[in-house]
Amino acid sequence: MKNMVELEMVNDYCKGLGLSASHPLVTVVDLSKADWKPRKGTRSVRYHFYGIFLKQGQQCIMRYGRQNYDFQDGTLVFVGPGQIVNIEHIETDYQPTGFALLFHPDLLLGTQLGKVIDSHSFFSYELHEALHISERERQIVLDCFSKIEFELQQGMDRHSRKLVTSNIELFLNYCHRFYDRQFFTREHKNQGVVGKFEKLLNGYFNSDKPREIGLPTVAYFAGELHLSPNYFGDLIKKETGKSAKDLIQDKLIETAKARTFDTDKSVSEIAFDLGFKYPQHFSRLFKKNVGYTPNEYRMLN
Template identity: 40%
Template sequence: MSKILKVKNVNDYGHYLGHADLHPWVSVINYAEVSPIRHSLNNYSVYGLFLRDDANVALDYGRGKYDYHKGTLLCVAPGQVGGKEDNGEQVSITGWALLFHPDLLHSFPLEKHIKEYSFFDYRVNEALHMTDEEHDILVSLMRQIQDELFKKPDELQNTILVGYIELMLNFCQRFYNRQFLTRKVENSDILVRFDHLLRDYFEDKLQLTLGLPSVQYCADKLCLSPNYFGDVIKKTTGDTASNHIRRFIIRLAKNGLAAGETVSQVSDRLGFEYPQHFSRMFKKQEGITPSEYCQQLHT
């Protein structure tokens, strides 16, 4: 049975590493100060940002190679499991970790919109690979949060800590946006594979047994997390992955209608449960019903 470290509070992880925490809801760890450490497979009830200068994450993506030699940033959210099971091995690592408990965010706007930072659900192979400048910005913020934790607590401390954390998350989002742009070749390759996947899905008639293709299904087949896949498609096309799927389906529908199929036949062939569901999607995408589209074809 796997040995899993339950990180219910930030000090659960700190205690495992021999790090003394100064705040019940926030922890900043400089790995150089606690190294060497043992591996741990962690079940998180907290948020975590792990900046690893030694992380063994491949920097080869698609057809590109990227000179992000300063390290990687991995982000986790409550409910996730990550890390490597303790096998007794002592490893020397460098980098930083920031952990914060959801309770810290109560009554702050960040509590509601933290879910907008989709990178908390990216997989390890989708980690952020930082330039030297990006790395130094995040380390600087880690140090500033650490300095604040050393100060005597007052009524503004949590406000300041949440402000630093939100600033760090915004920088992470900016850096990920840069990474999407620098990986245009990889991203366009994902888009091509996405279109091939949709084409094969309908050619193999999977819609008749599985229903319409979902973003989750496509992401799984492309070996990507749904969040990362969705973000890549949005950055590449300017539209959501779900809309891309719907537009693909409408193109197939138009071909069928133009070839003389009835609305009901097209609906059945494309895997809709009811014709009215097909008509609703068609009108939402095209502004007219399938019947009105057929009338236009013959005028």
């Protein structure tokens, strides 16, 4: 891709700011110390490591996916390996402030954090789904960063890797708590998302989309609502207690049960109308959830 900057290691990010990483695989960056040299136009950056940015100021616009995000005081943004961020509208006198925690996947090999890193779904949220934190929460973030930086400055010994990754995991667990608080404080807005999802789900099976597109997915509804699949899934789970995937399947089975009463259509036709490519897959799922095959359920009723 034209103008794509590949950040392979954490020091690649640091060098662009005139800084150096504390360790080849992990570092905490004080962005106020950066020797920033802004470039004209839009720049695309692909990260090959994890990055958490505590950003301040509104002089820089970053775009990931469909929407722009203007950084504000007390905002945490998460970037995972493979994600592309577009940076634009940077003033020539721009001086970044805030902090960044960067760590490479290789740091996590064989560690407890490595086993659970995929559960931290916010690394695949879009930028406009960033975490907005209070002043008290911001101090907790800075304390976590300070502990990680302290370990890196001591010189690596046999305890260092475990202590560093444990402190990163502690910080990420705090982020889960902060996101739960953000979901709660935006409950009214979230309920609007749930309502729209239910309306879209009902409309999907009352249209030709199942035959044209296939079985509905979490990613499809997230896209319709302009949310990342993980953020959408986490929001739905917080608001309803059930996963978006389970709610989709519940609606699918409910619709399938109702359509078995239409004796003018065969089970195969019903399967195709619902988006299944193969009728046997439909029959297997139906029996797993209802306890009877579609034909048996039709006969019972």
